[in-house]
Amino acid sequence: MLFDDYLKQACSTSELTISESWGQGRTTFGGLSAALALASIMRDSGADTLRSVSVSFCGPLRTNESFSIESSPLRQGKSVSHYQSSVVQDDKLCTLVNACFGRERESAIEVPFAKVETPAAGEGQRLPYIKGVVPEFTQHIAFSYVEGGLPFTNSKHNHLRGWMRFNEGEGNLTEAHLLALIDAWPPTLLQKLRSPAPCASITWNVEMVTPLSQIAPLKSTDWLWYEADIRQAHHGYGHTEARIVTADGTLLALSRQLVAVYDQ
Numbered sequence: 001m002l003f004d005d006y007l008k009q010a011c012s013t014s015e016l017t018i019s020e021s022w023g024q025g026r027t028t029f030g031g032l033s034a035a036l037a038l039a040s041i042m043r044d045s046g047a048d049t050l051r052s053v054s055v056s057f058c059g060p061l062r063t064n065e066s067f068s069i070e071s072s073p074l075r076q077g078k079s080v081s082h083y084q085s086s087v088v089q090d091d092k093l094c095t096l097v098n099a100c101f102g103r104e105r106e107s108a109i110e111v112p113f114a115k116v117e118t119p120a121a122g123e124g125q126r127l128p129y130i131k132g133v134v135p136e137f138t139q140h141i142a143f144s145y146v147e148g149g150l151p152f153t154n155s156k157h158n159h160l161r162g163w164m165r166f167n168e169g170e171g172n173l174t175e176a177h178l179l180a181l182i183d184a185w186p187p188t189l190l191q192k193l194r195s196p197a198p199c200a201s202i203t204w205n206v207e208m209v210t211p212l213s214q215i216a217p218l219k220s221t222d223w224l225w226y227e228a229d230i231r232q233a234h235h236g237y238g239h240t241e242a243r244i245v246t247a248d249g250t251l252l253a254l255s256r257q258l259v260a261v262y263d264q
Helices: 003-010 031-043 136-140 175-184 188-192
Strands: 049-057 067-076 080-089 091-104 139-147 159-166 199-208 225-232 237-246 251-261
Touching: 003 031, 003 175, 031 049, 031 067, 031 080, 031 091, 031 175, 031 188, 031 199, 049 175, 136 139, 139 175, 159 175, 159 188, 175 199, 175 225, 175 251, 188 225, 188 237, 188 251, 225 251
Parallel strands: none
Antiparallel strands: 049 091, 049 199, 067 080, 080 091, 139 159, 159 225, 199 251, 225 237, 237 251
16 A cells, blocks of 8 residues: 555544555554554644644554544643644553644744755655665655765764655645655664664654745645754664755755664
8 A cells, every 4th residue: 555545544544554565573553553644633633733742652662453532622721732742552652742733823933044055856866666675654754865874884884875765655645744754764774784683763753944834835746855863872772863955956844753773
């Protein structure tokens, strides 16, 4: 099934099953589970604009086994509202998503973002899908490396730059699509390892800077620019930050992750 098919299911039912083609090791691709939880929230959130998303990956979500998504409002205010969604399998919490929505207000403060200069959309070294070598879900997403190293190459770089998009899809890019794409990249730390080692995203926070409703519609198959940096790594944990930008240089989102690496 395509990503869009799962989004439709998340908006119409609370019971789902993910195929192994969206797997990531022994679990479901985390970006997909977070995106489905967000889609469930947005189904009930009304017309307010999504401002931020906080994700906790609490445990593995197995493929080919049913799970449920339960969403509810935490507090609905005049300007800002908070919602929560839980992904549960076998009575165990797998993914927890908190989303903050905020209405626009008049303000005297306006600090514009300088557009990012990027290479031609899609330019760079493509990451091929090789069954049994790269995660299964990567067959659905195109990656093009421009700077930084591939995973497990003992790279000296502390950054990663490249392009990303879905390989298939007919609809417009939504916040759920964007969330999944951001999490699709290998953690920036993995390029610094000499050989494969387990890793896991622990917490993940995304701020939606430019609402998708305020720019020309993007397709889910349009290229988006991704640039991530390791801010610090020690004692088995890494702290990374990323910016996600359109091909014309518009900043869409800021992302920050805490990643655990088990290399010793």
